Amino acid sequence: MSDTTVEGWTEQARPPTLFRRFSFERYADTRAFLDRVAAVQETLGVAPHNISFGTTYVNVTIGAGDAGLGEIERELARRIAAAATGATP
Amino acid sequence: MSDTTVEGWTEQARPPTLFRRFSFERYADTRAFLDRVAAVQETLGVAPHNISFGTTYVNVTIGAGDAGLGEIERELARRIAAAATGATP
Known part of the structure; x- marks a missing residue:
């Protein structure tokens, strides 16, 4: 696992x-x-590439296109995970 | 096209x-x-099988599993379409 x-x-x-x-x-x-995810992306000014959800799950894909993943995308991922209070393991 | x-x-x-x-x-x-879609599904008490979205699109899949599509699923579809004010053709 890389440090990024x-x-x-x-x-x-x-x-x-x-x-x-x-x-x-x-x-x-x-x-x-x-x-909460909507609030996070509005705060950071960056959105996941795609969010796919049903009644009891949310699949989140974060991508920056050809530019690769930068620190802002990683921060978005961390904040979305922190917003997942109540998620089952 | 069938009448349903x-x-x-x-x-x-x-x-x-x-x-x-x-x-x-x-x-x-x-x-x-x-x-608005969230409000519609809470009013009807039935939810799309999946909603997949990015910043400028929303893909909606309505399905009732093996039971087939009933009137409630068709009503959900009609109300979601009616909620799409501002959608581009």
């Missing part, structure tokens, strides 16, 4: 992305998480 | 799903649409 890896996220090289699945017991928890 | 098809949505038989992509010019419009 963000703990808990799966890093892929081509294209450069960070991926993580968050699971929740109830829709209310999923919804609250999505709202 | 919901206008503007792509219906697939196996598994039974309704799919539609909504595009927006700005993230603020995407965000507002997502909030």
Whole structure:
């Protein structure tokens, strides 16, 4: 594991992305998480490449395109993970 | 086109799903649409199988599993489409 890896996220090289699945017991928890993620991305001014969700899960893909993953993308990943209060392991 | 098809949505038989992509010019419009979709599903008590979004698009998949698509899923589709004010064609 390189020192640039963000703990808990799966890093892929081509294209450069960070991926993580968050699971929740109830829709209310999923919804609250999505709202916190929206707040995080508005604060940082950078958004995940894609968010895919159902009632009890949220898959988050962070990618910066050809430019690769920079510190801002890694900070986004850390803050999203911190926002996942109530997620099941 | 059968009389049960919901206008503007792509219906697939196996598994039974309704799919539609909504595009927006700005993230603020995407965000507002997502909030309205959440309100719709809370009102109806039924949720899309999956919602996948980036800053300027939202892909919605409605499915009821093996039970097939019922009137409640078609009503969900119609109300979500009606909530897409500001979507680009």
